[in-house]
Amino acid sequence: MPLAYRKENALNAICPYFTMFPLEYPTKVLKKHQKERPVVLDPFCGRGTTLFAARNFQLDAWGIDSSPVAAAIAKAKLASCEINAPLELAAQLIANVDPQEIPESLFFGRAYHAKALREICALREGLSRLEAESDASVILRAAALGCLHGPLPKNAENAGYFSNQMPRTYASKPDYAVRYWKERGLKAPRIDVLRVLRRKIERLAGLATKSPSSFIQVLQGDAQSADVFRSIEAAPSIVITSPPYYGMRTYVQDQWLRNWFLGGPGHVDYSAGPQLDHGGKEAFSSSLGTVWRNIGERATESESLHMYVRFGIIPSAEVNAKEIFRNSLEESGINWRVVSVRAADSADAGKRQADQMKADSAAAVEFDFHVERI
Template identity: 55%
Template sequence: MFPLEYPLQIIKKHKKYNPVVVDPFCGRGTTIYAARKGGLRSYGFDTSPIAVAIAKAKLASASSGDILMLATELLETEPRNIPDSPFFQKAYSNSTLRQLCSLREGLLRLDKETDESALLRAAALGCLHGPRASDLARSGYFSNQMPRTFASKPDYSVRFWKKKELVAPKVSVLDVIRRKIERIPDLNSPTVGSFERIRCVDARFSAPYRNIKGSILAVTSPPYYGMRTYVQDQWLRNWFLGGPDDVDYNTDIQIRHSSHDDFVRDLARVWTHLKKSATDGIDLYVRFGTIPSIKSDARQLLRASLEESGGWKLLYTRRARTASEGKRQAEQMKSDSSAAEEFDFHAVAV
């Protein structure tokens, strides 16, 4: 996740041209939210349903009262299925798990997505797991002790809870969600465009770009070469969105990581679709880096992808801040490994 300041600065620079903002690897919607703050229309694509669910909320607008009314309605229905694996039995108290399953199934049964449901879903995902509060009246999460940025694997979690003699807190799902949404300052602020422009699709193909025309400002951060396990690391949130109640290691990824050449060709396909949609010019800003454990050169890969796509002029390549600076996921996970080395690129179509 790159910091909000990055797309905000770019959007401020280009706002007078009124471009359409596009992020083909939108993740959790940082660029989308920056476009909202800047008053510009935006489109975002990602293959991760977790990322898309959170990004949609960045373009939704509703009152806290309406969100809580929907949550109350959904929580009144008895769930049809409650996972009974050792993980779920120890991750949540019986009453909290029952409420959580009611909310999950209720959201999945909705005929049509609304601003309220998009925000409620994203809020629930944010509360699904995290640190266990000492004062349950202030709890911000539903779960037993867990990281908040990723879901630890089931077997490891159960062993950890048993060893530490940790018991899942008995918390009210509605109360936790209420505390969550009350902390969002611009929940009901005006928004340009619709959350329906955030789609769970593969940016390598042409279909997502069909309705995008005009001047395009693309601000994105593709998955770094070798980064393959986002959905698996978010398996519990994926379950809440309708996925299996265990880790699925066969989940398809968007960009191929089988070789540098395959990776470059897939990135090039995305740049080509963006360029074809830009009937009135395009500025492409990319923040891209390397994983310390994977041998690759971010600058070489990105330049090669632009050359493969053809018709691009690279205006600059500069070193970005490291992934450990600011409120970044690398810092939140408290990893002992080195932070990713990142670079910023700016290219235009010629």
């Protein structure tokens, strides 16, 4: 059975996310190095699968991601609390917060039932007003992001998502979604937000078990910035990561609805945001090399440093993935030795789950690199 389907790993699935590598990948690496008790780092942590694997091995772990959505989900992988704590917080916010901003656009009116939208907005504003973050609020926020959009249930009582029919891993653009719903006569389900959250959170086996790392060890920032690495208190010795696919520029736009829940605008923001430079393979290699340099400079010179990198390109990019990655190592100015290069398992499992909206999405070409500093 794949690790993703084991109930003890439900926390890793608290929020669907695209272009994620399977839990088997970091688990296999950490099994190999667990006796060394390494400090684990993922500079492109996404939804935090590497961090969750490190938690399972009781290892200290740090994550970096420029996306506020990714950071919010990844923090949950290092949080620990009693199951009832985030549910009690949710009930308190829904009961006591009178949301000041409820979107009135056609998209929101058709995406959510009016009562559900009011409760979602209460959670959105209530979480943003908290004086201090807690493990319970981290779990609640990630769970709400995970329930924000997804497929319609046959029975509203079994709803796992708040929305009208949508993909799980990314948010459809508003005009397309409204047209899709109209053409099919789909209406937003009348659901109980707390009930949906309870179904999600009560499945999180092991949540009360103390995590070896704190959620504050997930940093929202650009891994190209040396300043971000100064906040990492322990020098990393094992890096397990998967950089953004070369040629994939829509990470920000595809997560626009979850960004809204975190306080962003209620429309698609088409600005690029901080990310690797996709202006050509040389520019991409250079910007990725900056990340490898930051890692090498933060690590302790006297200790070994291994990087395990799953690197991919989208098929339409028509470039050599191995060449780009090797060039990025050279650009870093750090002496790396390539230990192995293997074709990764099919990326179909990690592609955006577009089937609900009948959209096309080709799997990426991926390779697994193991390099070490010499």
